[in-house]
């Protein structure tokens with residue numbers, strides 16, 4: 236991708252030394268590329284929504300192949316302190332095993348993040364997304380579910396606990412809408428994952444229905460609202476249109 240290539244070229248000189256730390260036999264060595272600074276407005280504005288998705292695909296591939304960028308977080312902190320130009324807003328689950336920024340290999344200033352059990356949306360989260368896209372210029376709304384989601388299992392089991400009960404109610408429409416012929420229980424992970432995926436679909440639809448602001452931006456092709464599933468086994472982030 237042009238953005239990545241241009242950033243790599245710019246950074247090549249600065250981080251020539253870090254490349255020396257790369258180990259391995261010639262041909263097997265993994266290039267050590269650093270993101271010295273956070274996304275600039277120009278870099279972000281040049282990206283299309285599809286380019287942002289591809290950017291994340293590449294980041295997830297680096298994560299899975301254990302060759303993440305050598306992020307200079309202090310430099311990213313410094314360069315973003317006076318202004319931020321994130322490319323996307325992500326809605327994902329609070330699950331400790333599914334940290335979007337890590338599994339997509341992104342740095343400081345690159346993504347807005349909203350996390351809630353079961354990655355459901357509400358007016359506060361949608362308002363945050365509207366800020367991210369309509370005010371701050373993000374190009375992508377990414378809803379990320381994940382496999383073996385405890386919130387989805389809790390919804391299937393009709394778990395009740397304080398405020399969690401109401402949250403799980405928001406996942407339940409996905410259970411009813413999941414077309415699944417096998418055992419429909421929380422102990423069947425295949426079913427749990429099918430519900431989690433359906434829950435992502437419904438969340439994307441809910442965002443469109445409840446945000447004329449985001450829907451209009453999408454119709455104008457200024458942003459995309461897409462779904463994804465992070466697979467705990469294997470580490471793949473699977474992107475899909477809704």
Ligand SMILES: [Zn+2]
Pocket residue numbers: 328329330352353381383384385386387
């Ligand atoms: Zn979860």
